[in-house]
Amino acid sequence: MAKGHRSQIIRQRNEQKDTRPRATVSFARVSVTKACFVLDAIRGKDVQTALGILQYNNRYASSVIYKLLKSAVANAENNNGMKMEDLYVAECYANKGPTMKRIHPRAQGRAYRIEKRTSHITVVLDER
Numbered sequence: 808m809a810k811g812h813r814s815q816i817i818r819q820r821n822e823q824k825d826t827r828p829r830a831t832v833s834f835a836r837v838s839v840t841k842a843c844f845v846l847d848a849i850r851g852k853d854v855q856t857a858l859g860i861l862q863y864n865n866r867y868a869s870s871v872i873y874k875l876l877k878s879a880v881a882n883a884e885n886n887n888g889m890k891m892e893d894l895y896v897a898e899c900y901a902n903k904g905p906t907m908k909r910i911h912p913r914a915q916g917r918a919y920r921i922e923k924r925t926s927h928i929t930v931v932l933d934e935r
Contacts, residue, residue, distance in 0.1 A: 827897060828883035829931045832875050834904050835868075838924040842868045842901040846928070854880055854894045854932065872899075872928060879930045889934055897933035901926045 811819075835842070845868045849857035854876065861873040876896070883889040904925035911919045 825931075826887075827931050827933050828879055828887050828889065828894075829929060830875050830879035830882055831927065831929045832871060833927045834925045835871050835928055836923070836925055837868045837871060839901045839903050839926045841866065842872070842926050842928055845869045845872050846899045846901060849876070849896050850899050852896055853935070854891055854896065857896050872930070875928060875930050879932050883932050889932075893934045894932045895935055896930060898931035899929065901928045903927075 845861070845864060845866055848860055848864070849872070852860070857876060858873065861869045861876065880891055880894060883894055884891065904927050906925065907923040909921040909923060911921050913919050
């Protein structure tokens with residue numbers, strides 16, 4: 808059991824909340840493994856460099872993450888009053904989403920399962 812009144816518990820939880828600008832895309836139709844290849848390339852880089860890497864990367868996940876990074880930058884500028892030149896990618900990660908299961912017919916009446924994987928991708932920015 809938690810100690811204290813409900814309002815005290817909520818107040819303590821809100822004090823520990825992370826206030827860095829972030830953007831999240833849920834149910835992106837890309838697997839976690841493929842998204843992580845792109846996320847590893849931009850982790851720790853400043854925003855201008857990361858946008859350049861994503862723009863000229865051939866992977867499908869890079870187009871999704873490019874939009875996500877631009878959204879995180881817009882959140883930082885509009886909500887937190889930060890400048891784009893000072894921002895860098897502090898954290899970026901992909902979590903597993905639900906898997907859509909489909910059937911592919913095969914020879915002799917068999918059926919193989921196709922798993923269409925999804926992911927939840929998050930980008931967190933911070934100022935240098």
